[in-house]
Amino acid sequence: MQVNEVVAYIQARKDRFVADLREWLAIPSISGDPAYAGDVRRSAEWLAGHLSEQGFPTVEIWETQGHPAVYAEWPAEDPDAPAVVVYGHHDVQPVEPLEEWDTDPFKPVEKGDRLIGRGASDDKGQVFFHTLGLRAGLAASGRAAPPVTIKLLVEGEEESGSVHFADLLHAHRDRLACDAVVISDTTMWSADVPSMCTGMRGLTEAEVTLRGPSRDLHSGSFGGAVPNPLQAMAVLMSALHDADGRVTLPGFYDDVVPLTDEERDLFARLPFNEDEWLQSAGDSRAAHGEKGYTTLERIWARPTAEINGMWGGHTGPGGKTIVPHEAHAKVSFRLVAGQDPRKVQQAFEAWVEEHTPNGVEAEVRMQPGGVRPCFSPIDSPSVKAARRAMERAFGTEVLFTREGGSGPEADLADVLEAPLVFVAVGLNGDRIHATNEKVEIPLLLKGAEAAAYLWEELAVALR
Amino acid sequence: MQVNEVVAYIQARKDRFVADLREWLAIPSISGDPAYAGDVRRSAEWLAGHLSEQGFPTVEIWETQGHPAVYAEWPAEDPDAPAVVVYGHHDVQPVEPLEEWDTDPFKPVEKGDRLIGRGASDDKGQVFFHTLGLRAGLAASGRAAPPVTIKLLVEGEEESGSVHFADLLHAHRDRLACDAVVISDTTMWSADVPSMCTGMRGLTEAEVTLRGPSRDLHSGSFGGAVPNPLQAMAVLMSALHDADGRVTLPGFYDDVVPLTDEERDLFARLPFNEDEWLQSAGDSRAAHGEKGYTTLERIWARPTAEINGMWGGHTGPGGKTIVPHEAHAKVSFRLVAGQDPRKVQQAFEAWVEEHTPNGVEAEVRMQPGGVRPCFSPIDSPSVKAARRAMERAFGTEVLFTREGGSGPEADLADVLEAPLVFVAVGLNGDRIHATNEKVEIPLLLKGAEAAAYLWEELAVALR
Structure with missing residues (x-):
């Protein structure tokens, strides 16, 4: 696979990619508001159609007790190749207060490198880069099928608590059998400092x-x-x-599981400004927490x-x-x-x-249940493979972060019994869940590029 | 003064005393509910009329920013005799829930020795025994005036926080100049165990x-x-x-001010049943408080x-x-x-x-202000005098209690700069502030008897 061919393929299809994404973003798939149930279904159907168009041999709508999910499978040529589940979601957060949006949240607008609209970053944009990346990888390698079997699972209830997601996983556990789960629903440290999440509390x-x-x-x-x-x-x-x-x-x-010295070192290399962070924490007046740990360690790993x-x-x-x-x-x-x-x-x-x-x-x-933490050691084969793919795309060292809270990720790890890998290009500044949500189009394209390399890296790592 | 004459006087007028009290109790002088403002005034006017009838040379209605008080003065023959303010109130608590009263709260009913109705114990009954006692004392001694100047002050806002009482005291401070203040708005330990309050938190x-x-x-x-x-x-x-x-x-x-050994001993002699007390404390499961003190000491003196x-x-x-x-x-x-x-x-x-x-x-x-504690040492002349009067009436040793909370008593002590003495015959079982409030008529008569002796005891003690 030639890097240049991947990049060239992506650049050539950039306008179409954005135009398609805008079409999808225009569907107000707010899962938390029953009034939008029809739109969530329309979003699933739109995505299913798009995935078929993009060449996925198998595309299905999976019903739940709530909103539908979309499942698409593209088998590897080699029947013994590893299988990877890719997770994302097609539902979005509510948009109130509407008057604080500069543009209509469901009439996506491009401003320079930015695409503005509900779901642009969380999570439609990040689901979307996978198809472009997959096709770029196929085009560059000249093969008709990816080096791993890809099982794309796009949930419709993430923003309303993923209440039926564990049931869905159990119901389709055999179909979803895999060697790793790629999660594309998180963020990087910044556009300049690409990073991967390795755990959620x-x-x-x-x-x-x-x-x-x-x-x-x-x-x-x-x-x-x-x-x-x-x-x-x-x-x-x-x-x-x-x-x-x-x-x-x-x-x-x-x-x-204690933080390793290496992970603490890598955390410490993130350009973290505590004063700015305190400001973002509701103008908190002082950091406060477990002695012996930095703020980032406290919110991510303690x-x-x-x-x-x-x-x-x-x-x-x-x-x-x-x-x-x-x-x-x-x-x-x-x-x-x-x-x-x-x-x-x-x-x-x-x-x-x-x-x-x-x-x-x-x-x-x-409260019954609880959410299990999830964690991917930075020296695990799949994290290393994904990091190589990210580094090839970004041309720079990729650092590590974690997240302080979590959604359905632990269910994926538990039910599918596979390691999680977080590959995402959202930014903390994308205003997800807030007004004027946006995504950086160049980062989506970098995500597509990383996705193009990801499957061959994982094919090697998971053998 | 002959004891027998006092008792005989009181017994002879018992029926009339109860009949008059019933008339007063029928006036619903609920100071906390503006709808009853007219009744509070009617209660003051009724009392003023009654006090004139009973022979008080001076009777006045004292206006406040809220409900009126009644003031009545009966000067001693000797212009150098001590003066004593007697405090009580003519307003009453609300009566809700009405359906839990066995009788109409404002249609007083006699059942055996009990008089049932709102205000019977708190505080109309206890104001009332003073006039009977005073007249019994005069009749027995054959004198036309008491041995101390009596200044009866009957407030109309005690049950709604005595909000204008301090102002009233300041406004009439000269008229109220006195050597002691007798408070008749508390309780005794029990009918068998007469006692006097000596302090309020x-x-x-x-x-x-x-x-x-x-x-x-x-x-x-x-x-x-x-x-x-x-x-x-x-x-x-x-x-x-x-x-x-x-x-x-x-x-x-x-x-x-620490508890004296004598006071602790006297508290300890009260027949206190902690299990019953815990039951009365909302079925509390255990006593709990400052180490080294009994429950009574904790609620009264700590x-x-x-x-x-x-x-x-x-x-x-x-x-x-x-x-x-x-x-x-x-x-x-x-x-x-x-x-x-x-x-x-x-x-x-x-x-x-x-x-x-x-x-x-x-x-x-x-909260601005706060309530000052009040306290009468058990070895002070006025407490000793009142105790003697009570012991003469009850024919047995009088013990001491205190109260955990207080109303306007500290204002009286502070503004009038005089010691407080608590002479009262209410019982904790009188259900004051609750439904089916009652008073024991024989105790009211004992209160009248104690009041008959009180003035000559105080006249000696305060010289």
């Missing part, structure tokens, strides 16, 4: 209720002589972290306990001198590589039980 | 706001790397008490810090994985003899400032 959520007296008590008559559930809650919640910002649940860190909500007693205007009968808190844990949401849930339940003072009754309700 | 209230980021943050993207105001609030509130249940504000206990309300972040159904931008707490302090609400306010403000972590901004709003 998982999540488990709980609600704690502490009960004291059967009714609110007059604090003059009873205050100071019976347990106050709000005080007990303050003590409980304050005990969740130690003075070093570490979570105190017994065993919480036992299974955590688990946390966070109080998301807390309430009890009198919360209206003015004073009310009571001992409240109940206190409530919502707590969530972000989990990293190696941690099991169920183990953390059990540890939390036991910890609350143990730390509830005499005279107060505790109830812990865990 | 004061109060100061605050609202704390902790601010972090300017908006709620996604806990996946930012969690674990910026301060969480709810966590900071939990740490702050948990630090308000130490492991022994003591309040940690610097200097908080410095000015507290200061406290209580979280009355706390809130922030997501408090609705389901999960929301955020770092909240704000956290709030309402805190109140019950204060005891010697403590100054302003000093505690200042200490709290400084303490919050000092204990707020880097990156979080704190705001403390104190």
